[in-house]
Amino acid sequence: MEADDARGDRQVESASLPATGGSRSTGPGVARERIDSTAATRGGAPERPAAQDVAPEMVIPKARAETLLEVHELSKHFGPVRAVDSLSFAVQRGEIVGLLGPNGAGKTTVMRMIVGYLIPTSGSVRLAGGDIFREGPRLKTQLGYLPENMPLYGEMTVGEYLGMTAQLKGLKGEPSRMAIERVVSILGLAPVWRRPTSQLSRGYRQRVGLSQCLLTDPAILVLDEPATGLDPNQISELRHLIRSWRERKAILLSTHILAEALMLCDRVLILSRGRLVASGTPQALSESGDGMAATEITIRGSRENPIAGLEGSGEISAVRREAIGSHVIWRLEGSLNRAERLALMSHLARGGWEILEWNSGLSALEQAFRRLTLEEGTQRQDE
Numbered sequence: 001m002e003a004d005d006a007r008g009d010r011q012v013e014s015a016s017l018p019a020t021g022g023s024r025s026t027g028p029g030v031a032r033e034r035i036d037s038t039a040a041t042r043g044g045a046p047e048r049p050a051a052q053d054v055a056p057e058m059v060i061p062k063a064r065a066e067t068l069l070e071v072h073e074l075s076k077h078f079g080p081v082r083a084v085d086s087l088s089f090a091v092q093r094g095e096i097v098g099l100l101g102p103n104g105a106g107k108t109t110v111m112r113m114i115v116g117y118l119i120p121t122s123g124s125v126r127l128a129g130g131d132i133f134r135e136g137p138r139l140k141t142q143l144g145y146l147p148e149n150m151p152l153y154g155e156m157t158v159g160e161y162l163g164m165t166a167q168l169k170g171l172k173g174e175p176s177r178m179a180i181e182r183v184v185s186i187l188g189l190a191p192v193w194r195r196p197t198s199q200l201s202r203g204y205r206q207r208v209g210l211s212q213c214l215l216t217d218p219a220i221l222v223l224d225e226p227a228t229g230l231d232p233n234q235i236s237e238l239r240h241l242i243r244s245w246r247e248r249k250a251i252l253l254s255t256h257i258l259a260e261a262l263m264l265c266d267r268v269l270i271l272s273r274g275r276l277v278a279s280g281t282p283q284a285l286s287e288s289g290d291g292m293a294a295t296e297i298t299i300r301g302s303r304e305n306p307i308a309g310l311e312g313s314g315e316i317s318a319v320r321r322e323a324i325g326s327h328v329i330w331r332l333e334g335s336l337n338r339a340e341r342l343a344l345m346s347h348l349a350r351g352g353w354e355i356l357e358w359n360s361g362l363s364a365l366e367q368a369f370r371r372l373t374l375e376e377g378t379q380r381q382d383e
Contacts, residue, residue: 066093068220068250069114074123076109083109085274087123091250093219096242098261099254101271102373107254108148111224114252115145127220141169144213148224150205154198158189158208161197165212183211203234210241221245223253227260239264258365272373285368295332298357299348303328310347327356
């Protein structure tokens with residue numbers, strides 16, 4: 001993700017950082033480090049091979065489905081403001097659930113209550129079968145939390161920060177060393193092990209935040225806007241990482257990026273003004289509503305209406321949105337099932353059009369999101 005950062009860090013290490021408990025190489029294998037008993041606080045990087053040399057991880061059998069996170073009638077009032085209003089949902093092991101909503105919908109407040117940071121006005125949160133507000137110390141080893149703006153101590157190196165967070169999570173000695181080695185390997189932090197966190201790019205800061213989530217190998221991950229501030233390449237890598245954790249964990253993440261929900265989540269919950277207004281798969285929500293799902297296509301060829309002459313197109317209308325050179329973007333309004341999509345593709349091919357882009361799910365999900373949140377806002381104003 002950060003090749004330039006890694007190269008720059010090697011120069012910083014060799015020029016200004018003092019040698020500590022571990023021996024280090026100044027040759028090409030600079031990422032190889034030896035960790036000793038001081039690694040959890042300040043010392044050499046964990047003894048892990050460079051990322052390209054890491055052996056494939058052991059294939060872990062699929063875990064049986066079970067409910068790991070259960071929220072029941074959860075509410076939070078700040079004076080007269082109902083930030084969260086009677087929210088209920090559950091997340092199973094092996095499931096990625098997205099919490100969607102406009103700014104101010106209550107997503108962050110929900111997550112802070114789930115992890116025990118905020119006390120709810122009413123309702124309950126159960127993690128792995130226990131009540132988070134009654135059994136917090138025991139249950140929090142099963143929980144990994146990434147806040148939207150990860151608080152890192154800028155004067156601490158990555159190694160120092162992980163050592164401190166491991167101690168705060170109750171890890172000491174050999175278990176701490178092994179946990180740190182594991183997360184450094186998973187998230188590729190060896191090249192920046194000695195760098196102060198204040199000097200990290202946004203991508204590496206997010207990796208460090210994720211690494212503290214994984215130290216205790218928790219069964220439940222709660223990630224608040226994990227893709228915020230990342231570039232497209234970093235978002236793609238983050239998406240790959242989250243998918244790789246799905247098999248053994250229950251993952252709840254918040255986002256207002258609809259494309260992320262469509263590509264990553266098994267199920268989404270849409271919040272508006274603290275209320276749950278819809279839940280289901282992204283595809284099911286895209287197809288819900290009043291039949292006005294939309295498809296956008298970018299085609300090259302004739303500028304004539306692409307559905308003219310298409311049999312059975314009476315319930316579909318086409319609106320030309322934009323023309324760029326020989327490319328034309330059309331918005332098709334109306335529901336298209338699989339057979340109708342195939343028929344339209346065949347029609348376009350016979351007419352000599354070249355399909356450059358076809359976007360149906362996201363447009364429909366965006367419409368569903370806007371319809372549901374705007375409807376809820378109108379209802380709350382009328383109360």
